[in-house]
Amino acid sequence: MPVLAEVRPVGVWRTRVLFLTAFLFLFPAFGDGPREMLMGLAAGGLIILSAWQTREGLRAEAAYNARKVARRPVLPRKALGAVLTGLALALGGVIADQGLVYPALYALVGAGLHMGAFGLDPMADKGMAGIDAFQTGRVARAVEEGEAHLAAMKEAILRARDRGLERRVDQFAAVARGLFRTIESDPGDLTAARKYLSVYLMGARDATVKFADHYAQTRDSSARADYEALLTDLETTFAEKSRAFLTNNRSDLDVEISVLRDRLKLDH
Numbered sequence: 001m002p003v004l005a006e007v008r009p010v011g012v013w014r015t016r017v018l019f020l021t022a023f024l025f026l027f028p029a030f031g032d033g034p035r036e037m038l039m040g041l042a043a044g045g046l047i048i049l050s051a052w053q054t055r056e057g058l059r060a061e062a063a064y065n066a067r068k069v070a071r072r073p074v075l076p077r078k079a080l081g082a083v084l085t086g087l088a089l090a091l092g093g094v095i096a097d098q099g100l101v102y103p104a105l106y107a108l109v110g111a112g113l114h115m116g117a118f119g120l121d122p123m124a125d126k127g128m129a130g131i132d133a134f135q136t137g138r139v140a141r142a143v144e145e146g147e148a149h150l151a152a153m154k155e156a157i158l159r160a161r162d163r164g165l166e167r168r169v170d171q172f173a174a175v176a177r178g179l180f181r182t183i184e185s186d187p188g189d190l191t192a193a194r195k196y197l198s199v200y201l202m203g204a205r206d207a208t209v210k211f212a213d214h215y216a217q218t219r220d221s222s223a224r225a226d227y228e229a230l231l232t233d234l235e236t237t238f239a240e241k242s243r244a245f246l247t248n249n250r251s252d253l254d255v256e257i258s259v260l261r262d263r264l265k266l267d268h
Contacts, residue, residue, distance in 0.1 A: 009062035014117055015055040018085070022047035025092060032095075039095050046088035054081035054118055063147070064122045066177075067184055071140050076121035078114075086111035142197045143180045149201035150176060153208045160212040165224070168231055169208065175235045176201065179242045196241055204234055 022044040029040025057077030064070045086107035093103030150173045157169045179196060211227045214220060 009055075009058035011118060012055055012058055015051045015058070018054065018114075019048060019051035022051070025088065036095050039091050043088040043091040043095070046084045046091070050081040050084035050088065050114070053077045053084065054114070057081060057121055058118065061119075061122060064126065067126070067140075067143065067181070070122075070126045071137075072122045072125055076123075078118050078121045081118065082111040082114035085114045139184055142194060143184065146176065146180060146197040146201050149198075149205045152205045156205070156209040156212045158212075160215045162215070162224075165215075165227075168228060172204075172231045172235055175238050179238050182242045196238060200234065200237070204230075 025040045025044035025047065029037045029044065032040065054077065057073070057080075060073045060077060064073065089110035090103040090107035093106045153169055154166070154173065157165050160166075183197070207227070207230060211223060214223055215227075
């Protein structure tokens with residue numbers, strides 16, 4: 001079955017532009033009096049915080065869009081970014097001693113432009129209408145747990161400083177996400193798949209952390225081969241389980257969790 005690659009948010013480059021606009025407040029602040037300096041630093045800080053919140057909001061939206069079953073973000077980060085941008089521009093108007101009306105207008109226009117550039121956060125749960133809320137909630141939590149394990153794997157493998165291994169982990173993550181999407185399509189499969197979304201991925205995460213720390217110090221080619229073989233075994237298992245669910249085949253495709261421990265024997 002086709003699988004999804006890692007979700008990449010759209011429009012992140014615009015948050016970099018937003019981040020750079022902070023310097024419009026930061027640099028001039030050091031040439032004015034104490035009041036203007038403090039307010040300029042505060043305005044620049046608000047813009048930086050807005051850019052960060054907006055970027056995280058775009059990532060949350062991309063993950064939401066990639067899933068068939070998803071809960072709306074708990075914190076509407078893009079909306080918060082719009083508010084912070086408006087506050088920063090309002091402070092700029094106050095620094096220029098333009099009374100109260102113009103700073104308020106700057107805030108409204110700035111927040112509106114931010115929303116026009118980045119849009120609004122997802123405001124409703126997706127794929128849960130007409131389905132048991134308890135079951136779909138369990139699926140959403142299980143997928144979030146699985147995504148957290150994949151994110152930890154990607155972060156850990158960076159310590160190995162090997163682009164080939166980074167691509168290999170991305171490939172495994174894509175296969176794992178294929179199972180995520182299958183479970184989201186049929187929440188009734190969650191019980192049978194839970195060990196794949198939690199126990200197996202947790203073992204893969206722990207193995208990745210252990211391997212990355214070892215490989216970064218030793219460049220052990222044998223350990224590298226064992227680790228790649230481990231990922232291949234897990235990919236096969238996840239892909240087979242996804243196909244079994246799609247064909248409603250409930251045959252036992254379980255692989256002993258010891259493979260995550262035994263296939264990677266490292267010396268500390």
